Amino acid sequence: MRVHGDLASVRDAYVRVVESQQHHVVRGLFTFDEWTDNALLRERLLAGVSSAAAGLVLVLASLGIYGMLTHAVLSRTREIGVRAALGATRRRIVGMVVRDGLVVVVLGVMIGMPLALAAANVAKAQFYGVSPSDPWPFGVAAAVFIATGIVAAVVPSRRACRVEPGGLVVPADRGSPQ
Numbered sequence: 001m002r003v004h005g006d007l008a009s010v011r012d013a014y015v016r017v018v019e020s021q022q023h024h025v026v027r028g029l030f031t032f033d034e035w036t037d038n039a040l041l042r043e044r045l046l047a048g049v050s051s052a053a054a055g056l057v058l059v060l061a062s063l064g065i066y067g068m069l070t071h072a073v074l075s076r077t078r079e080i081g082v083r084a085a086l087g088a089t090r091r092r093i094v095g096m097v098v099r100d101g102l103v104v105v106v107l108g109v110m111i112g113m114p115l116a117l118a119a120a121n122v123a124k125a126q127f128y129g130v131s132p133s134d135p136w137p138f139g140v141a142a143a144v145f146i147a148t149g150i151v152a153a154v155v156p157s158r159r160a161c162r163v164e165p166g167g168l169v170v171p172a173d174r175g176s177p178q
Contacts (some may be wrong), residue, residue: 062148069152102155
C-alpha cells in the first residue's frame with residue numbers, strides 16, 4: 001500500500017478495514033525506509049564490525065611500526081653519540097635517522113599496498129557501495145603509516161642526540177688488574 005502523508009494516521013484505519021473483511025490479520029505496517037533498514041541490518045552490522053576491526057589493525061600496525069623503529073634508533077645510540085662527538089649537528093643526525101626510518105616504512109607501504117589491493121579484489125563481493133580499489137582507505141592507511149614512521153624516528157633520535165659522547169665509553173673489565 002502506498003501512503004502519502006503520515007503513516008500513523010492511516011495505519012489504524014487500514015487495520016480496521018482489513019480486519020472487518022476477516023481476510024487477513026495485519027501484523028504490522030512500516031515504511032519502505034524502515035523495511036530497508038531492517039533488511040540491511042546484518043550487512044550494516046558486519047560493515048561496522050569490519051570497520052572497527054580495520055581500525056584496530058591500523059592501530060596495532062602503527063604500534064608495531066613505532067616499536068620497531070624506536071628499537072632500531074635506540075640500538076644506534078652509540079653510533080649517534082660517535083657522530084655527535086665527531087661534530088654532526090642534531091638536525092643532521094635526526095634527518096639521517098628519519099631518512100633511514102622512512103626508507104623502511106615507504107618500502108613497506110609500497111609492498112603492502114599492492115598486496116592489500118589484491119586482497120580487496122578477492123573480497124570485492126563483500127563490499128557494498130565501495131570499490132575495492134577506492135583510493136581513500138589506501139591513502140589514509142599509507143598516510144598513517146608514514147606519519148607513524150616519522151614520529152617513531154624523530155622522538156627517539158632527538159632523545160639519543162642528548163646523550164653525552166663521553167658517557168658512551170665502555171667500562172673496563174672488572175676482573176682485570178688496574
